[in-house]
Amino acid sequence: MDLDSFDHQILDLMQQDARRTGTELAEAVGLSAAACLRRLQRLRRIGAIEREVAVLSDAVTGQRVTLIVTLPLNRGRPDMRARFREYFGKLPEVKHLYHVTGGADLVLILECRAMEDYADFAERHFRLEEIAGYETNVVLQTLI
Known part of the structure; x- marks a missing residue:
């Protein structure tokens, strides 16, 4: 561009x-x-701005927990990124999905109502055979 x-x-x-x-x-x-x-x-x-979104107030949505989850994948299939984009893209808790370098292959930004909801989410969605494990960071405070 x-x-x-x-x-x-x-x-x-x-x-x-x-x-x-x-x-x-x-x-x-x-x-x-x-x-x-x-x-x-x-x-x-020209696509420099892909989309414009609304950032909702906690007063409207209720207090939410934001989580940053890293997923290392078991190597093998070249179509895994597209498959995970489709799989995680349908889940309302997933706000962003990134393909990254480093120790993990994917990074998810999630929003859940409570930690218990995240525990259920992780149990349901991170047990796929292509996922080698996961690490979670909880956002304590949004600074910017």
Whole structure:
């Protein structure tokens, strides 16, 4: 993608708050509001912005537990990533799924109502033969 410094500034601002207006973007990056909106439309069209989501308040959803789970996989089948993307993509607890380097192959970001719900989730979904094990980190506080 051919992105310049203005595009990168707009993307950074949109990651913080996707509801920014053209005027707010213009004030922050030093372009006109119309130019910022044209750039934003282009960034969406070329796929630099894949999707825009709503981050819901705990007051609405109730207090939730966020978990970061690493999954090392048993080697073997080349189609496993696609299979896991399809499998985990259907589960409402899974907010993100990453293919990573290092000691694990996949990283899941989960949201559960309580630790008991996570224990049930892990028992149901991490016992697949392709999964060599799992390690869980519980998010204590969201800083950004």
